[in-house]
Amino acid sequence: MRRAVSVLVTACVIGVTATACSDSTGASTGAAPTGSVDATASLKGVKLTMWVAQNSVNEPKQAIEAFEKATGATITTEVIPDPYESNVPTKLASGVKPDLMFWQPTGSTLPFIQPEKNLLQLDNEDWVAKLGKTEQSLGQVDGHRYAAIVTSPAVLGVYYNKAVFAKAGITKMPGSYDEMLTDAKTIKSKTGVAPFFEVGGDKWPLQWQVQAQMTDLPQTFWDNLNKNKDSWTNKTIVDAITKYKTKLLDGGLAQKNYKTATFVDQGKAIMDGTAAMALNVTALQSEIQASHSTEEMDKTIGWFPIANSAANAEYSPDQTNGVVAFNTGNTKRQTAARQFMSYWLGEDYPAYIKANKLVSVEPSVPNPDGLPQTAIAQAKALSSATGVFQVNALTAPDMHLALADMIYGKKTPEQVAQAAEDQFKQVLKARGVSGF
Structure with missing residues (x-):
């Protein structure tokens, strides 16, 4: 089930190396890429891996299948066992990285995966300006964007x-x-x-x-x-x-x-x-x-x-709201990960929220028909809502x-x-x- 919970303290004091919990160690990803990507350019033969939690394994299914059909890429989802928020940093500390991953896009949780070392900066992506006001405020650490916001908090x-x-x-x-x-x-x-x-x-x-x-x-x-x-x-x-x-x-x-x-x-x-x-x-x-x-x-x-x-x-916010892309050192896969985000929040977004019966994070994209009144009321309340302690x-x-x-x-x-x-x-x- 979705929940806003912090990374367990043990992830930093006993389950992960000291390096994995530092805010400043390791190499930087450098400046954010500039220029838009062609969201449907051919990626035949390119294989990407996306980490998901047990409760979010089906969340990206529509976007992945549509992207694979449009580009020829292959995206494989890998379930990280619960507790997701502490098992992910532990796995990253072992040196394994995915290309993409669901992650809670808050200032309290993004630092646990060392964004400045591990993630691609997404400051200049074409979908950033499409997000609503609250969604634009998420996914950032120290003035740089590291997460795409694909669902409403x-x-x-x-x-x-x-x-x-x-x-x-x-x-x-x-x-x-x-x-x-x-x-x-x-x-x-x-x-x-x-x-x-x-x-x-x-x-x-x-x-x-x-x-x-x-x-x-x-x-x-x-x-x-x-x-x-x-x-x-x-x-x-x-x-x-x-x-x-x-x-x-x-x-x-x-x-x-x-x-x-x-x-x-x-x-x-x-x-x-x-x-x-x-x-x-x-x-x-x-x-x-x-x-x-x-x-x-x-x-x-x-x-x-x-x-x-x-x-x-x-x-x-919870981990299904944000998607991050990793600095794997493989330029082709990194570009493909950015392309997937551009496709997800661009051409595919109306179909994605319709398939998943979700409120839109993009003011220019209307909510799909058939949402319960509770969902519509929540979407209306979001613009004046305050953030929880997470x-x-x-x-x-x-x-x-x-x-x-x-x-x-x-x-x-x-x-x-x-x-x-x-x-x-x-x-x-x-x-x-x-x-x-």
Whole structure:
């Protein structure tokens, strides 16, 4: 399933050589290539390899098959076992490189594959100007672009069951996190349905309730955090974790089995009305789409954005959003990789998003017909959305793991925040970042 999660700290401290975690070692790829490429030029006999995660093996299928037909090239996908975000750096450290790869295009995750050493700069590619504003902001490190953005970042917001909301008499969507909690209490008292469905079994969705509450943190906080002048133990973050525990979980606003429930269970519960709301990213929409028609979804569920003090969404890039091309030293293959990106985001893009039922990342290319209303609402909310901490922090700690410890009584909210702080510093120190 799609998720925004940081590279595990072990990738830098025990699983990968020191070189693989440094920000500055190794040779540079040099200046970005200039001039456009002919996206359909013959590449007969050229063979490329693309690394994908277990959950994204089918994502590039349409683009690959169309490109192979148009150019005569061959692109072979190779699945890297989970956890993808830590196994990729480990494999790269062994000296093996693909030509192309899915990778989360954020400033917290791109550095783990040493873009200045390993990747082609893509500053001057013909598709860059076609991207939307939010998408253009992704895929860059130290002023250079290293990732093509082929899908829209996941959008964080609230899926809700329309019938349960109607039964509770809720006709106006909440305008803040606290208003949402007030509505949750109304739902519980008037319908008896669990207001929220939380996913302790799969752990990773636990972070979203806290992330939504962190949206009032100013940019100065992130600037200071990234210079080791502020901390994940900041009162705003501790208070957010505490509110999640005391008001929502301990307050009885989640379903009874929240400690063990799964991501798949969450989608089923929102569709069948045994839970009223689920705060999650676009992955939940994809999960529901796999077993329900657009008509069923539009009839049964809705979606609204939420932030701590506003009705705004958050965006959360994942590895299926970005494609990077490696500096392999083989000019022919490097040019072919650039050509594939140009074809994917150019001639093929309308067919690609239609085949995969995706929101377009290019304003000039309309969304395909048949998208559920939840997807259209998320696309609309993206322009005013703020980035989750995976976007803002130099590296993203695995807060969801500490939150899982919390729901089992193994950590306090303060200890969850401290665990995030400890991992944050440990990873940046291992990467050799100044100030840590």
